[in-house]
Amino acid sequence: MTALAVTRATLLRVLRDRTALFFMVLLPVAIIVVIGVTVSGFDQFRIGLVPSARPGPVAAELTADLQDSPGLRTRTYDTAADATTALRRAELDAVVLVPSGLDADVRAGRSVTVRVLVEPSGSAGHGAVSSVSAVVAEHAARLQAARFAGDVTGGAFDDNLTLARGAEQAAAPIAVRSETVNGQSDFLPLGYSYSTPTMLVLFVFINALAGGATIVQTRRTGVYARALAAPVSARTLVFGETVAYLLLALLQSVLIIGIGALAFDVAWGDPLAAGALVAVWALVGTGAGVLAGALFRTPEQVHAIGPAVGIGLGMLGGCMWPLALVPDWLRTAGHAVPHAWAVDAWTTLLSRGGDLPAILRDLAVLTAFAAGLVTLASLALRHRLTTSTGA
Amino acid sequence: MSAPTGHASSRQAVLECAHLVRRFGERTAVDDVSMRIAPGETYGLLGPNGAGKTTTIRMVCGLLRPDAGSVYVAGRAMSTAAGPAKQLIGFVPQDVALYPDLSVRENLRFFGRLYRLPRRRLERRVDEVLHLVDLGSRAGDRVDSLSGGMRRRLNIGAGLVHSPTLLVLDEPTVGVDPQSRHAILESVHRFGEEGMAVLYTTHYMEEAERLCDRVGIIDRGRLVAEGTPRELVALVAERDRVRLTAVGNLTAYAKACRRMARIEGAARSGEHGDVVELVVKDARSLLPDLLDLAHEQGVGVRSVEIDEPDLESVFLHLTGTALRE
Numbered sequence: 222m223t224a225l226a227v228t229r230a231t232l233l234r235v236l237r238d239r240t241a242l243f244f245m246v247l248l249p250v251a252i253i254v255v256i257g258v259t260v261s262g263f264d265q266f267r268i269g270l271v272p273s274a275r276p277g278p279v280a281a282e283l284t285a286d287l288q289d290s291p292g293l294r295t296r297t298y299d300t301a302a303d304a305t306t307a308l309r310r311a312e313l314d315a316v317v318l319v320p321s322g323l324d325a326d327v328r329a330g331r332s333v334t335v336r337v338l339v340e341p342s343g344s345a346g347h348g349a350v351s352s353v354s355a356v357v358a359e360h361a362a363r364l365q366a367a368r369f370a371g372d373v374t375g376g377a378f379d380d381n382l383t384l385a386r387g388a389e390q391a392a393a394p395i396a397v398r399s400e401t402v403n404g405q406s407d408f409l410p411l412g413y414s415y416s417t418p419t420m421l422v423l424f425v426f427i428n429a430l431a432g433g434a435t436i437v438q439t440r441r442t443g444v445y446a447r448a449l450a451a452p453v454s455a456r457t458l459v460f461g462e463t464v465a466y467l468l469l470a471l472l473q474s475v476l477i478i479g480i481g482a483l484a485f486d487v488a489w490g491d492p493l494a495a496g497a498l499v500a501v502w503a504l505v506g507t508g509a510g511v512l513a514g515a516l517f518r519t520p521e522q523v524h525a526i527g528p529a530v531g532i533g534l535g536m537l538g539g540c541m542w543p544l545a546l547v548p549d550w551l552r553t554a555g556h557a558v559p560h561a562w563a564v565d566a567w568t569t570l571l572s573r574g575g576d577l578p579a580i581l582r583d584l585a586v587l588t589a590f591a592a593g594l595v596t597l598a599s600l601a602l603r604h605r606l607t608t609s610t611g612a
Numbered sequence: 613m614s615a616p617t618g619h620a621s622s623r624q625a626v627l628e629c630a631h632l633v634r635r636f637g638e639r640t641a642v643d644d645v646s647m648r649i650a651p652g653e654t655y656g657l658l659g660p661n662g663a664g665k666t667t668t669i670r671m672v673c674g675l676l677r678p679d680a681g682s683v684y685v686a687g688r689a690m691s692t693a694a695g696p697a698k699q700l701i702g703f704v705p706q707d708v709a710l711y712p713d714l715s716v717r718e719n720l721r722f723f724g725r726l727y728r729l730p731r732r733r734l735e736r737r738v739d740e741v742l743h744l745v746d747l748g749s750r751a752g753d754r755v756d757s758l759s760g761g762m763r764r765r766l767n768i769g770a771g772l773v774h775s776p777t778l779l780v781l782d783e784p785t786v787g788v789d790p791q792s793r794h795a796i797l798e799s800v801h802r803f804g805e806e807g808m809a810v811l812y813t814t815h816y817m818e819e820a821e822r823l824c825d826r827v828g829i830i831d832r833g834r835l836v837a838e839g840t841p842r843e844l845v846a847l848v849a850e851r852d853r854v855r856l857t858a859v860g861n862l863t864a865y866a867k868a869c870r871r872m873a874r875i876e877g878a879a880r881s882g883e884h885g886d887v888v889e890l891v892v893k894d895a896r897s898l899l900p901d902l903l904d905l906a907h908e909q910g911v912g913v914r915s916v917e918i919d920e921p922d923l924e925s926v927f928l929h930l931t932g933t934a935l936r937e
Contacts, residue, residue: 226725234713443709447770450673450703451726452695 223453227461228468235435235469244431245473249424250480256416265294266349269304269316272297277324278379283335283360284319292352308340315339315349327364328378363389414488415543417481418567422502422560423540424477425470427531429506432469434523436462436514436602445606455606459511459599466510470503490570494577498566501587505559508594515601539564559590624687626651626700626778626809627672632681634667641667643833645681649778649811654804656824657813658923664833665813666706669782672811673703686777699727702776706783708767712756716747716766719755720773727774737773745769745799761792768799779803780811785819797823817923827923831931844926851876852895853919854902856888860911868905874898895920 235241270287273280288295296313298304304316316338320326326333335357339346366389367382439445445458478499481487489495517523535541537551538560544552555561566583569575577584627649634642642664649655657665670676672683674690674697683690688697710719720741724734742748745765747758755763764784771779781800785793800823804810814820820827821841828838837844858865862880866888869878875898877891892898895918906913 222728223726226722229725230711230714230718230722233718234711237713439711442712443705443707444711446675447703447705447709447723448726450675450698450701451723451774452698452728453726 223451224457224461224464227448227458228465231435231439231462231465232468235432235465241428241432244424245428245469246476249420249473249477250484252424253416253420253477253481253485256420265292266314266345266352267312268293268295268349268353269307269313270295270297271299271301271304271316271318273319273323274321275324279327279364279382280319280323283323283357286356286360287317287353290352290356293349293356305338308338311340314345315353317353327368330368414571417477417485417487418489418571419535419540419564421474421477421481421499422538422563422567423531423535425473425502425506426509426535426560427528428473429466429470429510430513430527430531431524432466432510433513433515433517433527434520436511437517437520437523440514440605441519449606455603456599458606459602462514462602463507463511463595463599466507467503470506470510471499474499474503488571490574491576494566494570494575494580497577497584498563498570498580498587501584501591502559502563504591505563505587505594508591508596508598511598511602512594515598515605534558535560537561543568559587562586562590624651625649625684626653626686627655627811628684629668629672630682632668632671632683633679634664634671634676635679641833642671642678645828645830645833645835647828647835647838649809651777651809652804652807653825654800654810654812654823656820656827657811657830658815658817658820658827658927659813659830660815663815663830665815665830666782667833668830669703669780669811669813673701673780674698699774700777702771702774702779704768704771704779704781704784706786708763710755710763710766710770713754715752715754716758717742717751719766719770723770724773729774734773737775741769741772744772746795760787761789761795764788764792764796765799768796772803776808778809778811782813783815784812785814785816817927821923829923829927829930831927836930837926841923844923845921851891851893852921854890854892854895854899855917855919856890856902856906856913857882857886857915858888858906858911858913859886860906860909862886862888862911865906865909865911868909869902872898872901872905 268287270284272284287293296307298307298316301316301318304313304318307313308316318336318338320333320335323333335353337350337353339350363385364382366385367378370376370381370384371378448458449455478489478495482489513523513527517526537555538544538558539555540560544555544561544564547555552561562583566575566580566587569579569583573579625648627647629648630646632642632645633640645664645668647655647657657668659665667676671678671681672685672690674683674694677691683697685697685700688700690697711722714722717738720738721734724737729737739748742751745768747762747766747769750758750762755766758766768781768784771781779800784800785796788796797819800810800812804823804825810823812819812823824841826838826840827844828835829844830836862885866878866880869875869888869890874893875890876893877889879889881887881889890902899916899918903913903916
């Protein structure tokens with residue numbers, strides 16, 4: 222009960238602190254957006270779409286297929302001239318002109334050509350044509366199936382097209398997954414799937430570390446020394462603070478996970494594994510935060526040094542850029558900090574569809590880091606509280 | 613270690629310290645200090661900065677383990693039953709020790725919870741203490757929005773939430789404005805009247821004289837004297853000193869003074885020989901006679917200074933140093 226009094230007081234203080242809330246929620250989300258947007262375009266082509274002047278169901282379906290393709294980021298233009306201007310300004314990688322007579326030609330059994338415009342100097346143009354061709358080919362296969370059904374069994378084209386659609390959805394699709402690999406054949410997650418979990422790792426740690434200032438401030442106010450005059454042990458005070466920091470780290474993790482899932486469509490993978498990873502990482506942050514609270518002398522020291530240390534460790538551990546991109550020696554050095562193991566685990570969960578057994582080794586290492594940090598922090602804070610000044 | 617027994621008083625002592633010793637390296641901060649406080653008694657520990665007052669209090673409150681000696685709070689040994697002993701103590705540290713970013717009420721609740729007060733009793737006591745320290749109208753305000761005096765009052769209030777048997781105040785008026793200081797002293801006086809035992813440290817002699825039933829004078833870690841303020845003054849057996857600045861035949865006046873009863877000494881002094889210094893018993897009652905005599909002798913008195921013995925002079929006498937040195 223007395224430990225909970227300490228926990229409650231710390232939670233109240235931190236959750237009322239607008240600066241703390243800014244660092245806890247707004248800043249991580251802002252950086253998630255910035256990094257997510259920055260790296261999200263790497264696996265998508267920018268396509269200008271000019272719809273058919275005489276739209277019909279077939280033209281509309283082709284347009285929708287292009288818009289829904291995960292490899293394409295489409296923008297619709299009213300006229301071909303507007304789209305061409307955007308292409309010349311390098312705002313697009315390619316322009317797709319949906320033919321005006323598409324519906325009529327398909328129904329009449331005539332061959333149709335979909336024009337795709339590219340800039341000769343644009344390096345992404347040919348890749349864009351390939352991606353558009355794949356979508357168009359898939360659509361054409363559906364039309365071909367409908368036409369074949371009409372030739373063999375008769376019936377209206379639209380009815381046969383509906384049947385072809387159904388057959389396509391019923392059959393197990395053959396999927397293609399694109400992966401970027403380096404020498405270690407490691408996955409390179411992109412977009413929000415990279416920025417959201419790495420920012421979770423980075424900011425839960427930094428926020429916990431900076432939160433050590435609250436402990437330093439409490440030491441300096443003499444509240445701990447006074448509390449020790451009550452029937453409360455130093456161990457109870459330390460436990461109360463540790464629980465408060467753990468809850469704050471978990472709360473921040475849940476917020477980032479929720480925002481990532483709802484706003485950025487991040488699929489966090491196996492819930493059990495993700496939950497275990499969040500819990501262990503929150504403990505790592507807690508240990509770091511309480512240790513900072515025990516070691517630093519002033520809140521200003523914590524605010525000045527804590528985030529710098531957190532960012533440095535984050536950079537080393539792959540929170541700013543994938544460790545797959547760095548030289549071997551740096552990747553090895555990066556795994557001296559817990560961040561690298563956490564990022565590895567999230568990459569496994571988000572990009573490889575991993576489950577709990579797949580990240581067990583990462584979890585074991587992180588658990589060792591957490592146990593070491595929490596133990597060290599508890600001993601250091603307890604020692605600090607029981608020295609003569611209590612501050 | 614056994615509980616002290618055989619007190620002269622029929623009442624059990626709320627606090628009984630015996631032969632407390634505490635060393636920091638080579639320095640002995642507290643050296644063989646013993647004291648006893650009865651219920652309803654206000655005991656002042658008077659001494660200059662660095663005399664060992666705070667170290668003594670920290671040992672009394674269980675914040676510091678003594679190298680030797682024992683502390684009992686209402687019969688509970690701090691060494692073996694720290695929890696029950698601490699439950700009876702309300703500690704008010706010298707500096708304001710509160711959460712600045714929590715409200716007045718939240719701070720009181722926090723300290724009440726440390727003493728495991730049940731929820732209903734806690735809320736009732738918080739309201740009572742708010743009333744007691746006159747902060748009811750500021751209950752929802754953050755501590756860092758309060759004035760210095762209000763914070764001091766709340767600092768005391770936080771030591772009262774659990775209704776302690778012994779209230780320990782460590783120099784609660786240091787750095788406080790006169791109005792707040794008066795309010796604090798009034799409160800402490802009231803606690804004593806209401807039956808609470810109070811251990812009060814100060815280096816302000818006038819506070820000890822005004823508040824305390826008994827005073828212990830501590831210097832360089834040793835308790836050099838203990839008793840009621842009156843007993844302590846009598847212990848020194850000092851006389852009042854009277855300085856008369858006057859014009860006229862002061863030599864003859866001093867000679868006439870020496871013939872008066874209760875005057876133990878009279879001499880002419882001063883840079884210009886215009887002062888007569890007298891050592892007397894009870895200067896205030898003797899003053900009309902001295903002025904009458906001056907009138908009879910044709911001496912014109914310009915000013916009178918009376919120097920009565922107080923705890924300051926007791927301290928000076930016992931330690932050879934002034935209290936505020």
